[in-house]
């Protein structure tokens with residue numbers, strides 16, 4: 001099995017095709033449900049550059065919309081989380097209800113045929129699964145179908161009981177697929193993560209590909225905060241278990257050369273007595289994540305210059321890479 005054509009990591013036309021055929025049509029992890037339980041709370045984010053938000057409307061219904069004003073297309077809510085009143089566009093002050101209806105178009109003028117009912121926000125799909133909120137712009141399938149074997153894999157893990165305590169966002173200069181290729185294999189652990197390598201039984205590291213899921217496991221040695229199971233879900237989110245909690249991340253392309261990671265950390269025990277322990281887990285995890293950036297950035301340069309021709313994938317360690325690349329090739333029709 002060979003690595004995929006490296007040009008798909010550096011071409012702008014491929015990024016645009018991925019946006020349309022993959023990111024607009026799949027369910028994307030927006031974050032923990034607990035950020036959207038209060039009325040009028042919202043979470044705004046980008047999906048491969050496409051601006052969206054989810055909001056708990058005042059009537060108690062969870063809704064999601066494109067974060068795009070119907071007047072001339074301005075962004076309505078800043079990325080991040082917060083509480084909104086009626087949603088007022090910063091550009092010319094059109095006002096939308098938190099259920100998406102246009103309420104006011106100040107100074108617009110008289111025009112026969114202009115009806116505010118014709119200009120609501122564009123709704124998108126939103127769904128909760130076990131304490132996590134997913135949105136989809138034009139879903140090609142149901143969330144459960146996309147989840148595939150992930151549902152059974154996490155059935156025994158009480159993920160909805162873990163409380164989110166921190167969101168971290170990191171940006172680096174490499175294609176989202178370079179980072180994903182890296183995430184779904186453990187073969188780089190000895191070279192790139194020496195301290196992490198020393199903390200697991202690497203000889204017993206296992207990688208298996210399932211429907212919608214790559215599963216990596218290794219027995220942890222004493223003192224490692226991880227519980228020895230790392231999951232990656234198609235097309236771009238991850239979930240890793242550690243003692244008394246977990247983290248999730250979404251691997252979000254900014255363009256073909258730049259990627260953001262949106263991490264959330266969740267813990268069962270949020271008491272003050274364990275604050276230092278939680279902080280250590282968060283910082284050590286982020287440290288391991290950052291160790292991958294340099295190799296991704298420099299690999300991106302080799303792909304960009306045409307200096308690399310596809311090499312072979314390890315049958316033992318790179319089944320996840322082959323699975324992910326195969327799914328991407330299918331979406332792109334390669």
Ligand code: FES
Nearest residue numbers: 069071072089092
């Ligand atoms: S673009 Fe929003 S009011 Fe003009």
Ligand SMILES: [Fe+2]
Nearest residue numbers: 182192193292
């Ligand atoms: Fe890594």
